Amino acid sequence: MKSTDYIAYTINRLPKGYVFTYDDFSNKVNSKESIIKALNRMAASGKIEKLSKGKYFKPEKTVFGNLEPSQKQIVKDLLEDNGKIVGYLTGLSIYNQLGFTTQVSNSIQIGKNEVRPQFVRGRYSISFVKQKNTINKENIYPLQLLDILRFINKIPDVTIENTLKRFIEILTKMESKEISNIQRLALKYQPSVRALLGAILEQLNFGETNLLKNSLNPITKYNLKGADKILSTTEKWNIK
Template sequence: MDRFSRGYVFTYVDFVGKVKSKEALVKSLNRLAESGRIVKLAKGKYYKSELSPFGELPPEQYQVVKDQLDRDGKAVGYLTGLSIYNKLGLTTQIGSVIQIGRQEVRSPFKRERYTISFVKQNTITKENIPLLQLLDLLRFIEKIPDTKIEKSIATSKQLVAELSDQQQEKIMRLALKYQPSTRALLGQCWQI
């Protein structure tokens, strides 16, 4: 377990080939969680917590939901919503809801202190994720807390201006699957 960094979420799979008995591993991990040496995030998911002057830090949101984002090295989902708006500096809020864009959506569920919810999405590839996140920003622009729409549009314009010609063509194709209001806002981002 020393090979895992603090905040890294690990599962039984990370020990395959290193232990002989899965049952013994499960019991051992649960004992470590009960003793406080590791934290149980959800069934079969654990992490070593990191301490700060303000107390115990939770793992990064990506770590909490990475099993919902990647399957066998292929992107099946991506972070969207508050976590992206915060990363872009549009809001200072960090919510207890982690929103994920996926092709097949499911009912929201809880994982420790987080509620994981899903937004229906198409055409998810590792290369498309930043473009889909930008389109989601435009799609939900009125729902971004703690910011003005003008600031969100200015940030969107800056992000569009930084796209390569190939990325600009791709985002226009991806936008065809979004609502007309999102496509209109994207068009406004080209008016600099």
């Protein structure tokens, strides 16, 4: 099979919205130049679209135009390294997905142990937040939730009261082992996150919270205006 036929055949078998690079064909096509030319020809003809330098995707076509890949596809090389999870999606896209805001954005935020400067990929601005906890499949969801508490004052188009209501709604559906895990992970977050989580868990009467309480400075105050409208436990956790 000719290299151009192999590339076309491989792309035809890819799911719509899948992002790929030159490397996806290098095991069968020795010439990188041939791959580049073939992909550029296919992009010019509309069979594929270029996301950014060296990155392409197979678009899903609708009556309203071509759909873009999912954000996870767009940054998948930043989320995994040789099959190991090294990052997770967070920020506005996750707040929207979890029902905390209706706002959408062309920015993508990623939590990682080692961060790098912000950059642009296609129409998206990619930024990073430092995550001190181990990142694995089991931890991604609780870390996303803790990030909501971490940036609770920065979530657009929503009040702290409504954010807390939604957060409580989510926690009430979690099992005790999941609650224990989120408490453990919170220990590597800022004191304000630990205090707010402790106040929420105590409000819900979700077992022991001494792990969080003992990690806090008893004289530090946390300014989270509006939290006391939802939580009756704010004074005990020095939240004002």
